[in-house]
Amino acid sequence: MTELAIHDTHAGCAPCALEDYGGCEAAARTRLTVRRGAVLFRQNDPFRAFMAVRRGSFKSVAVAPDGREQVLAFVMAGDVLGLDGFGHSRYASSAIALEDSEVLVLDYGTAGSAGGPALHHAMARILSRELLRDYKLKVLLASMNAEQKLASFLLNMSRRLQDRGGCPGDLSLRMTRTDIASYLGLSLETVCRTLTSLHRRRVLQVDGRHLRLLDRRALLRQFGRDE
Amino acid sequence: MTELAIHDTHAGCAPCALEDYGGCEAAARTRLTVRRGAVLFRQNDPFRAFMAVRRGSFKSVAVAPDGREQVLAFVMAGDVLGLDGFGHSRYASSAIALEDSEVLVLDYGTAGSAGGPALHHAMARILSRELLRDYKLKVLLASMNAEQKLASFLLNMSRRLQDRGGCPGDLSLRMTRTDIASYLGLSLETVCRTLTSLHRRRVLQVDGRHLRLLDRRALLRQFGRDE
């Protein structure tokens, strides 16, 4: 009870986010479609609005001090983009579509003053949840080895797909190995090697970006009390 | 312009937070004093309220899946604790005082419904800023080597102390090496070694928990475009 459930790592039950947003879709000004690879907004752009992902998925990236890109999050349908931009009135990260996608522009600046307390409350909840997700990712980055990171990532993706009505054992990834590596703080080669290792041990079936979880137990076992 | 300024890493200009909170101190129900080492709230406790640190400092820790403690943040006067608990109505991390401290209990549940939109707006800004801080920490954890992590940490601490009116070159740390190591995703020995290495190179003067920055430039140089 006192420990984080690992299969929840950076989960955050995204569909709830929009749900939370409740009837407030009135706040939605515009609906945008974004082509795969296109940039929805860019780090340091002045903050305009939150974006609720309707369809498709994005990666959220920031430029690290040394100039390399760092993937901060994978954002799927039902999640909200741009939450970080609000506090400093600039986006803190760029949002890049991993596939053809559709977003709802949530003009919080306007709707915020107009909307009732319910809207604010919902917004705060979404932000807070995002924080929780971040916390879990920090734990992952700070204290896990390569295999644990991958296991955590896979279980999380599986869960999120399941929440969206997909088959939990069937992962069709939208991002490259490089993206995954950056997100997990690993090198791209280590991601590959770890995946093939899991494949050889029949934990996983790997076919390019299509993965199938064969032994969920084995993934969870990565986190035995003292391994 | 497109890159994060490194000396800002997990900065977040904390004193502004309370400022932002503005005249809303009416929301403050209680003032608590906490002894060094005491637990203000515990991970998984039902969420009660946010806590604004008045005096002293805290560490925010979570239990990792493997049972080890993970330090998620160092929280100083002017910062707000418990932001993560709101979304799930449980605290996602424990708060432990690093020294004798004093906090203001911000009963958002009550004040939230009572307070005006200004309060909500302020709350959202605080949350959003916290997100930004998290983003920077994720970059640190994912893509920096030991020396860069330390440099980043030191510059950040210096900045935060400066914001609070302290002398920027004089750091009097309140946390143990173990805490720092956990926070930065390093081993305690590596933190020690890196500090002594910086000491030997006259970048830093190390005397237990009292540090003096001798060569800020050298620390910043850690992040030259491609080193």
Next chain:
DNA sequence: CGTCTCCTTGAGGTTGGTCAAACCAGGTGG
């Protein structure tokens, strides 16, 4: 068919982790 991007696999080296021992400061009790 050539090119491009992405993925996979191998060889070798380095950073940083682990284990171990000793030091130091502060507190406690005789």
Next chain:
DNA sequence: CCACCTGGTTTGACCAACCTCAAGGAGACG
């Protein structure tokens, strides 16, 4: 006052997990 104990810190020796560099395969697309 001193002996002792504890928690924190420092340092060394060793080792392995992971990174880097390099080369080759596989699929998509013009």
